[in-house]
Amino acid sequence: MKNESIIKLMERGSKILGSKYSILGGAMAWISEAHLVSTMSNAGIFGVLASGAMNGDMLKKEIELTQGKTSKNFGVNLIMMNPKLHDLIDICGETKISHIILAGGIPDNPLMEKIHSYGIQVLTFAPTLAVAKRLFKYGLDALILEGSEAGGHVGHVSTMILIQDILLNLREYPIFVAGGILRGEVVAALLQLGAVGCQLGTVFACCKESLAHANFKNALLAASGRNAVTPIQLDKKFPVAQVRALENVATVEFIIRQREMLAKFEKGDITLDEGRLSLEYFWAGALRRAVQDGDVEHGSLMSGQIVEIVKDERSIEDIVHLLLAEAESFLAQRIF
Numbered sequence: 001m002k003n004e005s006i007i008k009l010m011e012r013g014s015k016i017l018g019s020k021y022s023i024l025g026g027a028m029a030w031i032s033e034a035h036l037v038s039t040m041s042n043a044g045i046f047g048v049l050a051s052g053a054m055n056g057d058m059l060k061k062e063i064e065l066t067q068g069k070t071s072k073n074f075g076v077n078l079i080m081m082n083p084k085l086h087d088l089i090d091i092c093g094e095t096k097i098s099h100i101i102l103a104g105g106i107p108d109n110p111l112m113e114k115i116h117s118y119g120i121q122v123l124t125f126a127p128t129l130a131v132a133k134r135l136f137k138y139g140l141d142a143l144i145l146e147g148s149e150a151g152g153h154v155g156h157v158s159t160m161i162l163i164q165d166i167l168l169n170l171r172e173y174p175i176f177v178a179g180g181i182l183r184g185e186v187v188a189a190l191l192q193l194g195a196v197g198c199q200l201g202t203v204f205a206c207c208k209e210s211l212a213h214a215n216f217k218n219a220l221l222a223a224s225g226r227n228a229v230t231p232i233q234l235d236k237k238f239p240v241a242q243v244r245a246l247e248n249v250a251t252v253e254f255i256i257r258q259r260e261m262l263a264k265f266e267k268g269d270i271t272l273d274e275g276r277l278s279l280e281y282f283w284a285g286a287l288r289r290a291v292q293d294g295d296v297e298h299g300s301l302m303s304g305q306i307v308e309i310v311k312d313e314r315s316i317e318d319i320v321h322l323l324l325a326e327a328e329s330f331l332a333q334r335i336f
C-alpha cells in the first residue's frame with residue numbers, strides 16, 4: 001500500500017479526527033471558510049472552520065455550506081472570548097459537528113462537559129505542562145501544542161521546547177504538534193516521538209484553494225522567516241496577546257493602538273479586558289483588510305516563520321501528497 005508506514009504511524013490521530021491522515025489544516029480567521037475546509041477534508045486531512053467573531057447565524061450558514069461540499073469530518077474553531085461562545089457551541093451541537101477546537105483561553109471543566117454533552121470532541125491548546133495535565137484530567141480529547149514560530153496568535157515558547165516539556169512527558173495522551181511544520185520528514189519524526197499528528201496553517205493560507213487576496217498570498221510567498229515578527233508588549237501591567245505577522249504598517253499601528261489603550265487603562269478610563277478586546281478587534285479588522293481587500297500595508301499579514309520555506313502556491317492535494325512522500329521516504333531510510 002502507498003505510504004503504508006506513515007499511515008500506520010498516523011493511526012491514533014486519524015482515529016481521533018476521523019480522517020485518513022492525522023494532519024489538521026489549522027483554522028485561520030477570514031481564510032478557513034467552507035471552500036478551503038471542505039477541500040482539505042476531501043483530500044484526506046482534517047479541515048477546521050474559523051469562526052473568529054461570528055455570531056450563531058453566520059456560523060450555522062458556514063457549517064451548512066461546508067457540509068454541502070464534503071461528507072468527511074471537519075472541525076470548528078471557537079474563540080473563547082467570543083461573547084456568543086455558548087450559542088456557537090449549541091450551533092455546533094445542532095449541526096452535528098464532530099470536533100470543536102477551542103482557542104484564545106483555557107477551558108474549564110463545565111465548558112468541556114457542555115461540549116461533550118453534544119457528543120462533540122474537544123481539542124485545545126496548552127502553554128505549560130501543568131495546564132496540559134489539568135486539561136486531560138478534565139477529559140480533553142486531544143491537545144494541540146503550538147510553538148511560537150506559528151502564524152497568528154501565539155504563545156511565548158517555541159515548538160522545540162514544548163515538545164520536550166510536554167509531548168515527551170505526556171506520551172500516553174493524544175497530542176498534535178503545530179508551529180513551523182511543513183516537511184513530511186518532520187511530521188514522521190514527531191510521530192515517532194509520540195505525537196499523534198500535526199497541524200499546519202501558513203502553508204494553507206497560501207495554497208491554490210485559499211480564497212485570500214493574491215496580494216496577501218504573494219506577500220507571504222516572498223517573505224523570509226525573519227519578517228514574521230511579534231510586535232512588542234509595551235508594559236507588563238498591560239499584557240497583550242502575541243500575534244505573529246509580517247512586519248508592515250499594521251505592526252507599527254498595533255504599537256500605537258497599544259499605547260493608546262495603555263494610557264486609557266492607566267487613567268482608569270477602561271479595564272484591562274476592555275483594552276485587550278479592543279486590540280483583538282484591531283487584529284481581526286486588520287487581517288480582514290489584508291485577506292479580503294489585499295491591503296498589505298495597513299492590513300495584517302499573519303503568518304508563521306515557516307514562510308521562509310513556503311515559496312509556491314500549491315494545491316492542497318500537492319501539499320499533502322509531497323508531505324506523505326517525504327514522510328514515507330524518511331521512514332524507509334535506515335540511517336542507524
Ligand SMILES: Cc1cc2nc3c(=O)[nH]c(=O)nc-3n(C[C@H](O)[C@H](O)[C@H](O)COP(=O)(O)O)c2cc1C
Binds near residue numbers: 031051180199302303
Ligand atoms: C493568517 C492566520 C490566521 C490564523 N487564525 C487562527 C484562528 O482564527 N484560530 C486559531 O486557533 N488559530 C489561528 N491561526 C493558527 C493556525 O490555525 C495554525 O495553528 C498555525 O498557523 C500553525 O503554524 P504554522 O503557521 O507555522 O503552520 C492562524 C494562523 C494564520 C497564519
